Amino acid sequence: MPPDLQSWVDRLRAGDSLALARAISTVENHAPGWSGLLKALFPHSGHARVIGLTGAPGAGKSTLVDHLAGHYRKENRTVGIIAVDPTSPYSGGAILGDRIRMQEHFADPGIYIRSMATRGSLGGLARATADVSTVLDASGRDLVLIETVGVGQDEVDVVRLADITVVILVPGMGDDVQSIKAGIMEIADIFVINKCDHEGAERVEREIRALQSLDLRHDGWTPPIVKTVASEGQGIGELVAAIREFDANLQTGNHANKRSIQNWEARLTAMLRDALLEKARQQLPGAALTRYAAEIAARQRDPYTLVEEIVGKLEEK
């Protein structure tokens, strides 16, 4: 390993937050040296618990993350927070709001907070979040909390990489459980009904129970439902306990290992797809895809032969 890379890695692992910030930016932007850095960091990862929290815009994710982080700090555990904020209509304000709310933590080196809004960058949001999570993990953080708005496939992919997935629902807001994608329901290890100070929490609970009776899971775990009023700090202890219990269950009966293998298979597939696509793009002359598309649309060319040709050329090299 080049000596400057080695010293970067050493500083990062010793808790140097500048080295950490630089590493995260490098990895997020695929800046020069990103892959060498991840190769060097990967062997040091795998120790953090990664908790994904997802839910509709404004459901109270940041408020919950804030309380969880505070709780874990009291237990003297270090925390990394990734606020994934890809949905442009909310991002500016939400990130600003998060910043203000999190300000009290800024003085605490045991909490590192990073907002990401990288939709459209190379390889997509899930890839970038996964890599940033690996960097935080390798830096020795005990917990990595990932907040993401649960709306699209990208977000589902983001929380899929977590060890523990918390889905946050709220009463009312036309945000019935039915309208939440089945994909998100399936990946929930723990449900939180936040804003229980509003009316309708029982209805949300009934709807979750009804869906659970369809038995979507294969590991025998029935996701508990935790009711919170995050803005008042109510129910945080229960949420921490639910996370601990799920974690304990995960550690028994090879569940953690199975899940890890499943996650890596998905991640590996995505990495391969990105890398191959990137390679194909590099081999095609600029704007070739647009020109091919025009030819295909005019039926001057068929896409099946074209794809075979492009992939064939990749194989030759």
Ligand SMILES: Nc1nc2c(ncn2[C@@H]2O[C@H](COP(=O)(O)OP(=O)(O)OP(=O)(O)O)[C@@H](O)[C@H]2O)c(=O)[nH]1
């Ligand atoms: N009444 C009530 N308000 C809450 C509760 N939890 C959070 N809020 C408020 O709801 C608003 C949104 O909370 P956030 O924590 O920013 O929600 P979020 O899900 O992170 O929002 P985005 O990141 O913008 O999607 C804030 O004004 C919170 O103070 C709750 O339990 N009850």
Ligand SMILES: [Mg+2]
């Ligand atoms: Mg938020």
